[in-house]
Amino acid sequence: MSVKFALTITAVVAGVAFTIGAVIVTLDWQRFHRELENRALLLAHSIAVTAPEDILQSDFWSLYKSLKIMANKVPGGTQDTHILTGMILDTDGIVLAHLDPNNNPLGIPPVHSSEIETQLFAQAREVRTPTILNSGVGNGGFLEGVAPIYSDEKLLGIVRVRLSKRELYLKAQRSTFIIIGLTLALVALGSLLGTAISRRITMPLSAMTEGMEAVGRGEFSNIKPIPVGNDDELGILASAFNKMAKEMAEKKSLEEQIAVSEKLVALGRISAGVAHEVNNPLAGLMNCIDTLKKHPEDPELVERYLPLLDKGLNRIKNIVESLLVELRIEEAHSTDSSSSLDDLRDIVESEINGRDIDFVWDNHLGTEVMINKRRVQQIVLNLLKNSIQALHDKGTVVFRTFQDGNCIILEVSDNGPGIPPENRKQLFDPFFTTKKNGTGLGLWIVYRLVESMRGVIEVESEVGNGTQFQVTLPAMEVST
Template identity: 50%
Template sequence: MRLLSPRGWSLSLKLPVTITAVVAGVALTIGLAVLVQERARIRAELEERALLTARAVAATAVEPMLRSDYWTLYKSLVSMASGGEASGEDLVVTGMVLDSAGRVLAHLDPAANPLGLPLSLAEPEDRLWLAAVLRQDRPAISPGRRGKSDYVEALAPVLANDAPLGLVILRLSTQDLQARTVAAGLTILGLTAALAAIGSGLGTLISGRMVRPLRELAAGMESVGRGELHGLPPLTAHDRDEIGQVIDTFNRMAAELAEKKKLEQALATSEKLAALGRIAAGVAHEVNNPLAGMLNCLDTLKKRPDDASLHGRYLPLIERGLNRIQAIVHALLVELRTEGDESWDTGACLDDVRDLLQSEIGARPIRLIWDNAIGPDLCIPCRRVQQVVLNLLKNAIQAIPDSGMVIFRAYGGAGREVVLEVEDDGVGIAADALTHLFDPFYTSRPTGTGLGLWITYRLVESMRGVIEVESEPEKGSLFRVRLPAYATAPATAWGAA
C-alpha cells in the first residue's frame, strides 16, 4: 500500500511522475480544447454545405414546379445531391422536394415515395415533424437522429414572388464528422503519449541531477550526526542553484564543526591537565601537612630516643598523619577502580549498600529509610552507581550531628532514566558553600578529605548523568542524581565514549 501513497515515494520517482502528469495533463487539455473546436468547425461546415445545397435546389425548382415538370425537378435534386456541395453517397442520407400540401414532387428514393402522393410517414412524431417543417418560411438547419445514425437536416422553402410553392428537405450524414473527430482524437492521444514520454525522460534527467547531490548531502548529514567529522570529504556543488548553495553551506558547517570539535578536544585535554594540576597541587598540600608534622615528631624522637614520654605523645600523631595520607590515596583510587568496572545489573544491586551503611551508622540514633523502586527492566552499571550512593549516604550521615533521619529513594524517571535521591535532616549547606561543593579538597569538616563529593561528581559525569543539590542551613539537604538507563548493557562502555 505504501507504493500507492505518493508520500512514501522517493524524490527520484515523484519528480518524473509529476512532470509526466503535468505535461500529459496540459497536452490532453489543449488537445481536447482543439478537438472540441475542430468538431464544431467541421459541424458548422457540414451544416453550411447542407444549407447551400438545399437552397440551390430550391432556386432551380421554381420553374419546374410551376410547369409541373417533375422529371426536371428530380434530375435537379439528384444533380445537386451527387455533384454539388453535398456530394458523396455516404454523405447524403435523403433528399426531397414537397409541395405546400406535403405531397412528394421529387425524392432520392422514388420507389418508396411515389410522386404526387403524400410523404410516407409511419410514426406520429414524423407526422408532427412534417406539419412543423411545412410551415417553415425561411431556410433553416437542425440536427436529427434516425436509429443509430445522426444527420444534419437543411430546410429551404421554394418561393415564387414571395408565395410558397413547396419545400426542399436535405439530410446529410454526420458519419464523416464522427470519423474526423475519432482521427483527431487518436492524433491528440498520440501526441499526448509522446509528450508524456518526453516529459518523463526530462523528469528523470532533472531528478537525477537534483537527487544525486541531495543523497550525498543526506549521507554527509548522517556522518555529521554520528560525529564523524574528521576525514569527511567536502561535497561537490555541480550547479550554483539553491541546492548548490545548501551544499556549500553544509560544507562550511561541517568544516566549522570539525574545527569546533578539535578545539573542544584540545580544551578538554587542557582542562584535564589543569584539573590534574589542581589535584596534584591539592594532594601535595594535603599530604605535605601531615608529613611535615610527622617529620618533626621523628626528628624529636631521634634527638631524645630514651624519653619514653615522647613515644606516647608523638607516635599517635604519626599514626593519625599516616591514616590521613592513606585516606587521601584511597579516595583517589576509588574513581580509578570504578572507572575500569562495567558490571551491569538491575537496580537490585543497590541493596548491597544498605548493609554497608549499618556499620557506618553504628549505635548512633539515625534512622535509615530505604526505598529502592527501580524495576527489573532497567540496567545500570552497578559498581559506579553503588559508589555514588555510598558516598552520598555517608555524606548525609556525617551531616547529622546527633539523631536524625536519612532517606534513600531510587526509581525510574521519564523515559529510560534512573533517579537517585539522598535526603537528610542534618545541618544543611550554606549558600556560599554550594558553589564549591564539588571542588576537590573542599570540605567543611576538620576530619574530611574533600574528595568524596568531587569523586561522586566525576562518577556521575562519567555515566553521562547530572547531580542536583537542594539545601538550606539547619533544615537538611537533598541530593538528586539522574542517570541514563538501558534495557541491556550498552555495547560501548561509558568510560570509553
C-alpha cells in the first residue's frame, strides 16, 4: 500500500508538472508565433505604405531599395536572419522588386521552385487586406506577411515578406528542455515526499485494514490496538477504531452469552412441550396396559383398548418425527432443480383424495432455478398440510411459486376459517395448536427451516376469508 501511495504521489506530481510545462511551452510558442506574425505584417505594411508613389512612377530602384532597407542589407547594416526573402508584385503577379534579383528578374513572375511556392503565390495574389500565410514546420518552416498596395483605393500590387520560423522553434526547444528539467526535478522531489507521506499515513492505515479484516472474520480477539501518535486526523481515527474494536469485542461476547441463554430457554420450552405432549398419550397408554394386565382374557377390553394404544403410540411417533425433522435441518443441504417441487403434487393430491377440496398447483419456477430440495419440500408440504387441515374437508387450497429478482417466492393460501388475531403471535411457537389432533410443530418447523435459509415468512389472514402464507427465500446460484 505504501509503495502504491508513493507512486501515486509521484505520478500526480509528474502529471501536474508535465501539464503545467506543456501549457507553458504552448503559451510560449503561441507568443513567439504572434510576435513573428506581427513582425511580418509590420514589415510588409511599412513597405506597402511607401510603395504606391514609386510604383506609379515606375521607380523600381526605390522599390528595391525599400526592400533592402527592410532587410538591413544597406552598407554597414546587419542582415536580419529572420527574413528569408521579400518581393513587390503588381496585380498581374509580375515582379516589380525582389531581394534576390539575380534569380527573380523584373518583368516576369517570381520563380517557383516547388508546388508550395505556386500555391502561396496564388494565395498572395488574392490578398486584399494584410494577411499571414504559413508553410512548413520545424526549422525549415516559414510564414509570410502579405500586404496589399493601394493608391486612392486602387489596388496596385502586393508586398510579400517571408520570415523564417527557425528562431521560433529554437526558442520553443529551449523552453521545452527547461520544462523537462524542472519536471524531472519535481518528480524526484515528489517521489521523496510521497515516500515520506506514505510511511506517515499508510502504516496506521495498514494496521487499521488488518483490524477491519479481523472484524469482518469475526476474530475480535485478534485485533491489535493501533498506536495513537499525534492528535491529528489519523490519531483521532486510530483512537476511534481502537474504541470501536473494543466495543465490538464486548458486544460479540455479550451476543454469544445471549445466544447460549436463548438456546437454553428454547431447549427448556421444547423439553417442557415434549414432556407435556408425550405424557398425555403416555398416561392413557399406561392406563390401557394396566387394564389389560388385570383382564388379559377379556376380548371386549382388548378390542376396545388396542385402537387406543395404536392412536397414542402414533401420536408419540408423530411428535418424535417432527422433532427429528428439526434436528435434521443442519443436515439438509441437497440441491436440485425447482421441478423437484412437482414431486409433492401427487403426495398432496393423495392427502385430499375423497374430500371436497379443490387443489391448484401453479409452479412458475424455471427448471434452471436450483433449490435446497429437502428443506423447500418440507416447507411446502407442511404449509399445504396446514391449509388442508384448516378446511375441514371443503374448500380450496392454492400453491403458487415464482422468482422475483434474486428471490424465490412460495405462496400457500386457502379459503378456510382464517386465524384469529390473538393466535397469530403464537403461530410459530413450538407445540402451539388449535387443532384437535395437531402437534403444534408443523409451522414451528417451517419457521426454523425458513430461518436457516435466511428467508422470511409472512402470514395474512382474515377470519372467515382464509389465510395466505408467503415464504421469500434467496435464490441459489444457477447450476452450470
